[in-house]
Amino acid sequence: MNSNLNKIEEETTTEVISVSEPTPSKTAKSPVKQSAQNHVPQAPKKPTYERVIKLLKMVGLGFLESLIRLIVGDDPKRQLKRIWLGVGVPLIAFIVFVVAWQITASTLKSDLGKIPSPSEVWGQSEVLWKDHVNERKKEKAFFERVEKRNAKLLARNPQAKVRTPAYTGKPTFIDQIITSLKTVFAGFLLASFIALPIGIFMGLSKTLRIAINPLVQIFKPVSPVVWLLLVTMFVSALISQNIFLGMPKAFIISFISVALCSMWPTLVNTSVGVSSVDKDFINVARVLRLNTWNKIVKVVLPASLPLVFTGLRISLSIAWMVLIAIELLAQNPGLGKFVWDEFQNGSTDSNAKIIVALFVIGSIGFALDRIMVVIQKMVTFNKNDIA
Amino acid sequence: MAFLELKNVSKSYGKGSSKTDVLKNINLSVEEGEFICIIGFSGSGKTTLISLIAGLIEPDEGEILLNGQPIKGPGPDRGIVFQNYSLLPWLNVFGNVGMAVKKVFPKWGKDQRATHSKKYVDMVNLTPALEKLPAELSGGMKQRVSVARALAMNPEILLLDEPLSALDALTRGTLQEEIEKIWAREKKTVVMITNDVDEGMLLADRIIPLKLAPNATFGPEYRINIDRPRDKTALNNNPEFKKIRNSIIKYLMEIGSEIQDNSKDLDFTLPDLKPVEFN
Numbered sequence: 214m215n216s217n218l219n220k221i222e223e224e225t226t227t228e229v230i231s232v233s234e235p236t237p238s239k240t241a242k243s244p245v246k247q248s249a250q251n252h253v254p255q256a257p258k259k260p261t262y263e264r265v266i267k268l269l270k271m272v273g274l275g276f277l278e279s280l281i282r283l284i285v286g287d288d289p290k291r292q293l294k295r296i297w298l299g300v301g302v303p304l305i306a307f308i309v310f311v312v313a314w315q316i317t318a319s320t321l322k323s324d325l326g327k328i329p330s331p332s333e334v335w336g337q338s339e340v341l342w343k344d345h346v347n348e349r350k351k352e353k354a355f356f357e358r359v360e361k362r363n364a365k366l367l368a369r370n371p372q373a374k375v376r377t378p379a380y381t382g383k384p385t386f387i388d389q390i391i392t393s394l395k396t397v398f399a400g401f402l403l404a405s406f407i408a409l410p411i412g413i414f415m416g417l418s419k420t421l422r423i424a425i426n427p428l429v430q431i432f433k434p435v436s437p438v439v440w441l442l443l444v445t446m447f448v449s450a451l452i453s454q455n456i457f458l459g460m461p462k463a464f465i466i467s468f469i470s471v472a473l474c475s476m477w478p479t480l481v482n483t484s485v486g487v488s489s490v491d492k493d494f495i496n497v498a499r500v501l502r503l504n505t506w507n508k509i510v511k512v513v514l515p516a517s518l519p520l521v522f523t524g525l526r527i528s529l530s531i532a533w534m535v536l537i538a539i540e541l542l543a544q545n546p547g548l549g550k551f552v553w554d555e556f557q558n559g560s561t562d563s564n565a566k567i568i569v570a571l572f573v574i575g576s577i578g579f580a581l582d583r584i585m586v587v588i589q590k591m592v593t594f595n596k597n598d599i600a
Numbered sequence: 601m602a603f604l605e606l607k608n609v610s611k612s613y614g615k616g617s618s619k620t621d622v623l624k625n626i627n628l629s630v631e632e633g634e635f636i637c638i639i640g641f642s643g644s645g646k647t648t649l650i651s652l653i654a655g656l657i658e659p660d661e662g663e664i665l666l667n668g669q670p671i672k673g674p675g676p677d678r679g680i681v682f683q684n685y686s687l688l689p690w691l692n693v694f695g696n697v698g699m700a701v702k703k704v705f706p707k708w709g710k711d712q713r714a715t716h717s718k719k720y721v722d723m724v725n726l727t728p729a730l731e732k733l734p735a736e737l738s739g740g741m742k743q744r745v746s747v748a749r750a751l752a753m754n755p756e757i758l759l760l761d762e763p764l765s766a767l768d769a770l771t772r773g774t775l776q777e778e779i780e781k782i783w784a785r786e787k788k789t790v791v792m793i794t795n796d797v798d799e800g801m802l803l804a805d806r807i808i809p810l811k812l813a814p815n816a817t818f819g820p821e822y823r824i825n826i827d828r829p830r831d832k833t834a835l836n837n838n839p840e841f842k843k844i845r846n847s848i849i850k851y852l853m854e855i856g857s858e859i860q861d862n863s864k865d866l867d868f869t870l871p872d873l874k875p876v877e878f879n
Contacts, residue, residue: 493682493684493686494686494688496656496674496682496686497686497688499656499673499674500654500656500674500675500676500678500679500680501676501699501700501703501704501753502673502674502675502676502703503703511699512688515688515690516688516690518690593690594689594690594733594735595689595735
C-alpha cells in the first residue's frame with residue numbers, strides 16, 4: 214500500500230545488517246560492528262529547525278522549508294534554487310498575469326461598462342473594508358443612542374417599558390463572507406452526517422451497494438439549481454415561520470441544498486474505500502477473531518480513511534462552489550447575493566467589487582482545501598502520499 | 601495421536617469448466633514441537649495449504665484436526681505470519697503487537713499487556729523501533745514485527761507462509777537464525793512454507809515437497825537428523841546434509857522437468873508472414 218515511500222525516510226531508517234563488510238551508514242555514528250547483527254540504528258536527534266520544518270509541512274506551508282534551510286545555512290546554493298522554483302517562478306507568473314490584465318482592461322470597453330483594472334480592484338477592496346468599519350461604528354453608535362434613551366426613560370419612570378430594537382443596517386462584504394462560511398460549514402456537516410454512515414454501510418454490504426448505487430448515480434449529476442428549487446419547495450411547505458430553531462429560513466434552504474449537492478463524492482469514496490480494504494488487513498482481523506464492531510472500528514475504517522478524506526475534500530470544494538451559485542440564485546444572504554447585488558447595482562465601481570469577490574471566493578476555497586489537507590495528514594496513515 | 605492432522609484434504613477454486621483443483625488428497629501429521637518445512641515451486645498451492653490450516657479458507661473435502669478437534673475458521677491459536685507482513689500501517693510496532701495481545705488476553709490489565717507485547721518485540725530485537733510505523737521499517741524489520749505479533753498471541757502452532765522470500769539474502773540469514781532461536785526457546789510447533797531448500801535444511805525436522813498444482817500432493821518426506829543449533833557454514837561440509845540436499849534438489853528437478861514436458865504440448869504454429877519491404 215505504501216509502496217511509494219518517501220525515499221529519504223527509507224534511507225534513514227533502513228536497518229543495517231552487517232555480515233562481513235561493515236557498510237558505511239549515514240545514520241549510525243560508529244562503524245557497525247561485526248557482532249551487531251540485529252542492530253537497529255536510532256535516528257540521530259534532529260535539530261530544532263528540522264522539527265519546525267516538519268510542523269510547517271504538516272500545516273501545508275512546506276514552501277517555507279527552503280527559506281529556513283537557507284537561514285541556518287544548509288546547502289545555500291540548493292536552497293536558493295528551490296526558492297527560485299517554489300516562490301520566484303509563481304510570483305513572476307502572477308506579475309505577468311496582472312500586467313496582461315492591466316493591458317486588457319485599458320483596451321476593452323463595452324456597453325455594460327469596462328473591465329476594471331487591477332489598481333481599481335485593489336482600490337475597491339479597500340473601500341469595502343472601510344465600509345465595513347464604518348458600518349460597525351454606526352452600529353455601535355446606534356446601540357449607544359438606544360441605551361442612553363432607555364436610561365433616560367427609566368430615570369423618569371422606573372416602570373417604563375424599554376426595548377432595544379434590532380439594528381437594521383445593510384450587511385457588509387465581511388458580514389456576507391461570514392454568512393457564507395457559516396452556511397458552507399453547516400451544509401458540509403450535514404452532507405458528512407448523511408454520506409459517511411450510508412457510505413460505510415454500502416461498503417460493508419454488497420447487496421446494499423447494488424441496491425443504492427443506481428439511485429446515487431442518478432442523483433449525483435443533478436444540477437444545484439434543481440436541488441435548490443426542490444429544497445425551497447419542501448422547506449417552505451414544512452416550515453411556516455421565518456425563523457426556525459434560531460435559523461433563518463433562507464439559511465436552512467441554502468445549507469440543505471449545499472449538502473444535497475456536495476454529499477455524493479463522500480458517499481461514493483467512502484463506499485469504495487470501505488469495500489476495497491486490503492484483504493490482508495481483513496485476514497488479520499479474522500485471525501484475531503474481531504467482532505463486527507471492532508473489525509469496522511479498528512481495521513476497516515482506518516484502512517479506508519485516505520479514500521474517505523479524499524471524498525470529503527472534494528465534497529467541501531463542491532459545497533463552496535455550489536453555495537455561491539445558490540446564494541446568487543435564491544437571493545439568500547452570502548457572497549453570492551453580494552455579487553448579484555453589485556451586478557444589478559450597475560454603478561461604476563460595481564465591476565471592480567465583483568472581481569474583489571471573485572478573488573475572495575477563490576482564496577477561501579483554496580484555504581478550505583488546505584485545512585482539509587492538514588486534518589487529513591493528522592488522522593490518516595499515508596501521510597507522505599497526500600498532495 | 602498427532603498434534604496437527606490433515607486427512608485427505610482437497611481444495612479447488614472456481615466452478616464448472618474453469619474449476620482448478622489446487623490440492624488433492626493432502627495427508628499430513630505433525631507432532632507437537634516439530635518444525636516442518638513444506639517446499640515447492642511458486643504456484644504449487646503452498647499458500648492455499650497454509651490458509652487451510654489457518655482456517656482462512658475451508659477444504660472442499662477431508663478434514664483438518666488440531667489437537668483432535670476439527671478447525672472451524674481462523675483463530676489466534678494458530679499464529680500466522682503472512683508472506684507480505686500484513687501489518688496495519690496506521691499502528692506503530694507496539695500497536696500492531698499490542699492489538700493482538702489485547703484481543704487474546706482481554707482480562708489482562710493495561711500494564712500486563714504492555715509488558716507482554718514489549719517482551720515479544722524485544723525477542724525479535726526491535727525494541728529501538730517500538731514507536732515506528734510500518735512504513736518507516738525495512739522489509740526484514742516488518743517481517744520480524746509480524747513474527748512478534750504471531751508469537752505474542754501465544755499460539756499452539758506457528759504458521760509461516762514464505763516469511764523470508766521477500767527479503768534479501770543477508771537479512772534472510774539473520775532472520776533464519778532468529779527463527780531457530782525463538783523456536784528452540786518457545787517450543788512451538790511450526791509449519792513453514794518456503795521455496796528455498798537450504799532454508800528448510802537449516803531449520804526443519806522434516807522437509808516435505810509439494811508437487812505442482814493442479815492436483816498437488818505431497819512428495820516423499822525427508823527427515824533431517826542434524827544436531828541443533830545448525831551452523832550454516834559447518835553444514836556445507838556435513839556429509840548427511842549434502843546427501844539429503846542433493847536428493848531433494850534432484851526430486852524437485854524431476855517435478856520441474858515434468859512441467860516442461862507438459863508445456864511441450866503447447867505448440868503454436870506461427871503464421872507464415874514476411875515483413876513488408878519498403879523500396
